[in-house]
Amino acid sequence: xxxxxxxxxxxxxxxxxxxxxxxxxxxxxxxxxxxxxxxxxxxxxxxxxxxxxxxxxxxxxxxxxxxxxxxxxxxxxxxxxxxxxxxxxxxxxxxxxxxxxxxxxxxxxxxxxxxxxxxxxxxxxxxxxxxxxxxxxxxxxxxxxxxxxxxxxxxxxxxxxxxxxxxxxxxxxxxxxxxxxxxxxxxxxxxxxxxxxxxxxxx
Amino acid sequence: xxxxxxxxxxxxxxxxxxxxxxxxxxxxxxxxxxxxxxxxxxxxxxxxxxxxxxxxxxxxxxxxxxxxxxxxxxxxxxxxxxxxxxxxxxxxxxxxxxxxxxxxxxxxxxxxxxxxxxxxxxxxxxxxxxxxxxxxxxxxxxxxxxxxxxxxxxxxxxxxxxxxxxxxxxxxxxxxxxxxxxxxxxxxxxxxxxxxxxxxxxxxxxxxxxxxxxxxxxx
Numbered sequence: 001x002x003x004x005x006x007x008x009x010x011x012x013x014x015x016x017x018x019x020x021x022x023x024x025x026x027x028x029x030x031x032x033x034x035x036x037x038x039x040x041x042x043x044x045x046x047x048x049x050x051x052x053x054x055x056x057x058x059x060x061x062x063x064x065x066x067x068x069x070x071x072x073x074x075x076x077x078x079x080x081x082x083x084x085x086x087x088x089x090x091x092x093x094x095x096x097x098x099x100x101x102x103x104x105x106x107x108x109x110x111x112x113x114x115x116x117x118x119x120x121x122x123x124x125x126x127x128x129x130x131x132x133x134x135x136x137x138x139x140x141x142x143x144x145x146x147x148x149x150x151x152x153x154x155x156x157x158x159x160x161x162x163x164x165x166x167x168x169x170x171x172x173x174x175x176x177x178x179x180x181x182x183x184x185x186x187x188x189x190x191x192x193x194x195x196x197x198x199x200x201x202x203x
Numbered sequence: 204x205x206x207x208x209x210x211x212x213x214x215x216x217x218x219x220x221x222x223x224x225x226x227x228x229x230x231x232x233x234x235x236x237x238x239x240x241x242x243x244x245x246x247x248x249x250x251x252x253x254x255x256x257x258x259x260x261x262x263x264x265x266x267x268x269x270x271x272x273x274x275x276x277x278x279x280x281x282x283x284x285x286x287x288x289x290x291x292x293x294x295x296x297x298x299x300x301x302x303x304x305x306x307x308x309x310x311x312x313x314x315x316x317x318x319x320x321x322x323x324x325x326x327x328x329x330x331x332x333x334x335x336x337x338x339x340x341x342x343x344x345x346x347x348x349x350x351x352x353x354x355x356x357x358x359x360x361x362x363x364x365x366x367x368x369x370x371x372x373x374x375x376x377x378x379x380x381x382x383x384x385x386x387x388x389x390x391x392x393x394x395x396x397x398x399x400x401x402x403x404x405x406x407x408x409x410x411x412x413x414x415x416x417x418x419x420x421x422x
Contacts, residue, residue: 134212
C-alpha cells in the first residue's frame with residue numbers, strides 16, 4: 001500500500017478509507033502482498049490497454065490469413081500477438097461490414113476483453129449504457145456521434161457468460177499500402193467496442 | 204436473482220456521457236480496490252460467479268448509487284467475512300484480532316504477470332452431448348430464481364436461434380453457491396429486436412446472449 005495522501009473528493013473519501021482499511025487488514029493477516037498489488041495496478045495502468053486490440057485489428061486488416069485465424073479461433077490468434085489471460089480466456093472476434101455493425105455490452109455486470117482493451121471505461125460499466133445498448137442501440141450510437149444508415153443491421157452482443165467479444169471495425173478507405181503500425185493508429189478503443197468507427201487517415 | 208445488476212432494457216438512467224481521455228483509475232483507491240480484489244481472489248476461495256453474486260446481492264438502491272469499484276469493494280467485504288478471512292469486528296476496526304486462516308497460495312510479485320496472462324479458463328470437458336445445434340429455434344425459459352443466474356430478464360420467455368455452440372463451461376448458477384462447477388453446454392443465441400421489444404425494437408437489429416443449456420428449451 002501507499003502512504004501518499006488521497007486526492008479524492010470528499011464524497012469519495014469514505015470508500016477510499018474503506019479500501020485502505022481492507023488492504024491494511026488483509027496485508028496484516030498475510031493474505032495479500034503489497035508488491036503484488038502495485039504490480040497489478042501498474043499492469044492495467046501502463047501495460048494492458050486498447051493499443052493491444054488495435055494491433056490485433058491492424059493485423060487482421062493487413063493479413064487475410066490472420067483474419068481467417070481470428071475468425072476461427074480468436075483466443076489463439078490474439079495470443080499469437082502475445083495477448084492472453086484474465087478476462088480474455090475465451091475470445092470471439094465479430095466483424096463489421098456487409099451491412100452489419102456490431103456492438104458489445106454486458107448488461108449484467110462489466111464483462112470486457114481485458115487483454116486486448118484493458119479495463120473498461122466508467123460509462124461501459126454504468127447503468128445508462130448497460131440498460132440502453134440492448135434496447136435502443138441506434139440512439140446509443142448517436143450519443144457517441146455514430147449515425148448509421150437505417151438499413152444497417154446492428155448486432156448487439158450481450159456478454160452474459162465468459163465469452164469476451166472484440167469488434168473488428170471496417171478498414172477505412174484510403175489506407176492502401178499502410179503499415180500495420182499506421183493502421184493500428186486508426187483503431188480506437190470505441191471502434192473495438194462498437195461505439196465508434198475506425199478513424200479516417202489524416203489527409 | 205432479479206437484482207439491480209440486471210439492467211438490460213431499463214429506462215431513466217439518462218445519457219451515457221463518455222468522458223474524453225478518461226484515466227484508467229480516477230483515484231488511487233480505485234486501483235487498490237481492483238488489485239486487492241484480484242489478489243485475494245487468487246486464493247481461489249470463491250469463484251468469479253460467487254464474486255458476482257456478492258455484488259448483485261447489494262440492495263438495489265445501494266447498487267445503483269455506488270461507483271463501480273465501490274460495488275467491488277462492498278462485494279469483497281462480504282466475501283472475506285463469509286469465508287472466514289476476517290471477522291466483522293476486524294473489518295469494522297481495521298485491526299487484526301484473530302489468527303489468519305492458513306492459505307497456501309498468496310499472490311506474490313513474481314506471480315502477478317504469469318497469473319494475469321494465464322487467466323482462469325472455465326471451459327470444461329462435456330459430460331453429455333449438446334442438446335441443440337446451430338440453427339435450432341430455442342426459447343429462453345421463463346424463470347425467476349432467487350439465486351445467481353446469467354439469463355437476463357429481457358430474454359426470458361423469448362424465442363431465438365442458436366448461432367453458435369460454444370462448448371461446455373462452468374455453470375454460474377451452481378458455481379456461485381459453492382455447489383460445484385456442473386459444466387453445461389453454452390450457446391450463443393440470437394433474438395431479433397422485435398422479438399425482445401415488440402414494436403419498440405429496431406427492425407432488422409438483433410441481440411445475442413450466451414445462454415447455458417438449462418436456460419433453454421426447444422421452441
